[in-house]
Amino acid sequence: MRKHIIIGVTGASGSIYALRLIRALLVDGHRVSVIFSKFGRYIMQDEAGLSAGDDFLEQLVEKYGLSVRNGELAEFKIGDLAAPLASGSVRVDGMAIVPCSMKTLSSIAHGTSASLIERSADVTLKEARPLILVPRETPFNLIHMKNMLAAGEAGAHIVPAMPAFYQKPESFEDLGDFIAGRVLNLLGIEQNLFTPWGEEQE
Numbered sequence: 001m002r003k004h005i006i007i008g009v010t011g012a013s014g015s016i017y018a019l020r021l022i023r024a025l026l027v028d029g030h031r032v033s034v035i036f037s038k039f040g041r042y043i044m045q046d047e048a049g050l051s052a053g054d055d056f057l058e059q060l061v062e063k064y065g066l067s068v069r070n071g072e073l074a075e076f077k078i079g080d081l082a083a084p085l086a087s088g089s090v091r092v093d094g095m096a097i098v099p100c101s102m103k104t105l106s107s108i109a110h111g112t113s114a115s116l117i118e119r120s121a122d123v124t125l126k127e128a129r130p131l132i133l134v135p136r137e138t139p140f141n142l143i144h145m146k147n148m149l150a151a152g153e154a155g156a157h158i159v160p161a162m163p164a165f166y167q168k169p170e171s172f173e174d175l176g177d178f179i180a181g182r183v184l185n186l187l188g189i190e191q192n193l194f195t196p197w198g199e200e201q202e
């Protein structure tokens with residue numbers, strides 16, 4: 001069944017995780033509402049050479065092929081607190097913040113709802129929908145860890161950007177797919193981005 005998933009992209013390193021997740025959702029025919037923070041845009045441009053904006057889908061087509069057109073992509077402005085996503089009345093099946101900066105993690109843990117990413121995450125929690133946070137920082141300080149605990153206690157799933165190596169990754173894409181696949185599992189979407197441990201390797 002086609003799902004509607006919100007993806008927040010914030011200013012932590014690891015935009016490959018967001019790109020592989022968005023690619024997988026679109027190829028599978030899902031509806032993706034994406035919101036970039038200012039530094040989410042900056043880092044995606046720096047790390048992956050893609051720029052958010054009107055032709056983001058075109059850039060995805062160029063990078064990943066025509067199959068990303070199977071789904072539907074809409075981008076919302078981070079400051080647009082009047083966007084439909086800001087209301088719990090709009091049907092959404094879940095949200096992932098990938099990668100999730102320590103700043104956005106803190107805002108979610110404290111319920112500030114000051115941007116569309118923060119508000120959408122707040123709505124996702126209050127509507128008891130799956131919220132997946134993919135934090136990336138190293139090392140963590142105690143504040144980071146306490147914020148992860150608070151967000152986890154409020155119902156968020158914490159999926160740190162920690163790809164495994166038992167999959168024998170051969171590329172950045174493989175590393176990205178491992179995390180994207182784990183996020184899809186938590187969103188209740190079947191994934192074929194990596195072979196689960198113990199199953200036949202191709």
Ligand SMILES: Cc1cc2nc3c(=O)[nH]c(=O)nc-3n(C[C@H](O)[C@H](O)[C@H](O)COP(=O)(O)O)c2cc1C
Binds near residue numbers: 010103
């Ligand atoms: C190149 C670069 C890399 C960064 N990497 C991280 C990171 O991995 N984790 C993190 O929490 N913040 C990182 N930051 C800092 C955040 O971008 C900054 O705290 C920003 O305020 C986050 O805001 P946002 O959550 O609204 O995107 C990085 C910043 C830059 C410029």
